[in-house]
C-alpha cells in the first residue's frame with residue numbers, strides 16, 4: 541500500500557493539463573481526489589473517467605481568485621470526507637507579453653490567479669490542517685520562479701512569489717504540515733492558449749516543441765506526497781532534458 545492510498549487530495553486547475561494528469565495518477569494510486577476549476581463540464585468528464593477506471597473522485601466549480609470559492613471547495617471536501625490531506629495549488633495562467641505592450645488586465649489576471657489563488661488555497665486549508673495536526677500543500681510554480689526572460693516578467697514575478705510564499709510557509713508550519721514547491725519546465729497543456737500577444741505566442745509555439753507530458757509533473761507531485769510524514773520534499777524542478785532554460 542502506498543502512502544498515497546486513502547489520502548484526500550484537493551487539486552485546483554484540475555480541468556486540464558498538469559492538474560488533470562495529477563488527479564488521474566493520484567486516483568490510480570488510491571487517493572480520493574477532489575477536482576476544482578471554473579469549467580464544471582470538463583471537471584465532470586474527468587471525474588467520470590476516473591470513476592470508470594476504478595478511482596474515487598468528485599469535483600466542484602471554483603474560481604481561485606475568489607476567496608469564498610476556495611474556502612467552499614475545502615469545506616466541501618472536509619464535510620464529505622472528514623479531512624483534507626493535501627491541497628495542490630496548481631491553477632495558473634500565462635498570458636505572456638513584453639512590458640511595453642502595457643497589457644495591464646493580463647498582468648492583474650496573473651497576479652490574481654497565480655499569486656492570490658495560491659494564497660486563497662493556503663488561507664482555506666491552513667486552519668484545518670493545523671487542527672488536524674497534519675497536511676501538505678503542493679504549490680505549482682515554474683522554471684520561471686528561478687529565472688526571468690523577455691515577455692515573461694510578470695508571469696515570472698508571480699512564480700517567484702509562489703516560491704517565496706512556499707518557503708515562508710514551510711518555515712512557519714514545519715512540524716506537522718509539509719510544503720512542497722513543484723516547478724515545471726515546458727509541459728504539454730493548454731497553458732499557452734492564454735497568450736493574446738502574437739509575438740509571444742509565436743516564440744512559445746516554437747519553445748513548446750520539446751514539451752514533456754503532463755504526467756511527468758504528476759509523477760513529481762506523487763513522489764512528494766508518497767514520502768513518509770516526517771520527510772518534506774521542499775522543491776522539485778522538472779524540465780525537458782532538451783531544455784536549455
Ligand SMILES: NC(=O)c1ccc[n+]([C@@H]2O[C@H](COP(=O)([O-])OP(=O)(O)OC[C@H]3O[C@@H](n4cnc5c(N)ncnc54)[C@H](OP(=O)(O)O)[C@@H]3O)[C@@H](O)[C@H]2O)c1
Nearest residue numbers: 553555557558577578579603604632682726727729730731
Ligand atoms: N505547462 C507548462 O509548460 C508549465 C510550465 C511551468 C509551470 N506551469 C504551471 O502549471 C500549472 C498548471 O498549468 P497547465 O500547464 O496544466 O495549464 P492548463 O492546461 O492551462 O491548466 C490550467 C488550469 O488552471 C485552471 N484555472 C485557470 N484560471 C483559473 C481560475 N481563475 N480559477 C480556477 N482555476 C483556474 C484552468 O481551468 P479552468 O479554465 O477550467 O478554470 C486549468 O484547469 C500553472 O500554475 C502553470 O503556471 C505550467
